[in-house]
Amino acid sequence: MTQPGPTVSFGGEQIEVGSLEIGEAYRAPLDEILMMTTGIVVAxxxxxxxxxxxxxxxxxxxxxxxxxxxxxxAHPAEAAPLAPAVPIKKSITPDYLVCLEDGKRFKSLKRHLRAQYDMSPDQYRAKWNLPEDYPMVAPNYSVARSKIAKTLGLGQPRRKSPAEPMQAAA
Structure with missing residues (x-):
């Protein structure tokens, strides 16, 4: 993954210092290094x-x-092997999903993955070798939202209102 290098706004001009080739395992330490670099340079x-x-x-x-x-x-091979926060089989329950990254419980994982790890559901599935049909929403929550949508008439063709046929006749 290529991440843009540090940029600095100086005299109204954005200056890019370079780019880094990094893997997901290195993101947090590099973010800290970038923050420290910024602080030192500003001082x-x-x-x-x-x-x-x-x-x-x-x-x-x-x-x-x-x-x-x-x-x-120095090399990803030297990095610690991936270990999920919980066993994959225990990450899906009827009422919640457990994030394999941090072990937190959610009814829907998609927003958490994007906000905390800048990761799409497909990237998450690939990282943890999960099947394509691995859910991103807890089963009971999905059923409840489906019932709400059906009661609101969502997903159905629009019904013609009684006023529309009169306008066509005129």
Missing amino acids: YLGSNHVTISDLPTLIRTVYRGLSSVADIP
Whole structure:
């Protein structure tokens, strides 16, 4: 996955420092490194004069320095193997689904996955080797929402109102 590198707004101009090739396992440590890089560069700029042309070099230097001391495995093979928060078979119950990422319970996983992990349902299924028909909504919740939709007449063709035939006759 390619993630844009750190960008800095300086003198009304957005400056991109580069891009990083990262995997999902490295996202959190890299986000922390980016935040620390930003803090250090901003503090440095507060008390030192740096030209716009030297700013990308400064950012790269700080970022690389922090990255070199961070505890990030060099290769994904060295990273810890994926272990779900709960066994996959126990992640589906009639009333809720358990997120394999963090073990939290939800009636619907889709929004949680997008908000917390920036992950689509398909990416989630692929990451955990789940079947295509793995639900993203708890079975009982799905049934309840279906009943509500049917009582509201959703999913049915529109009925013609009594006023419409009169307009056609006129």
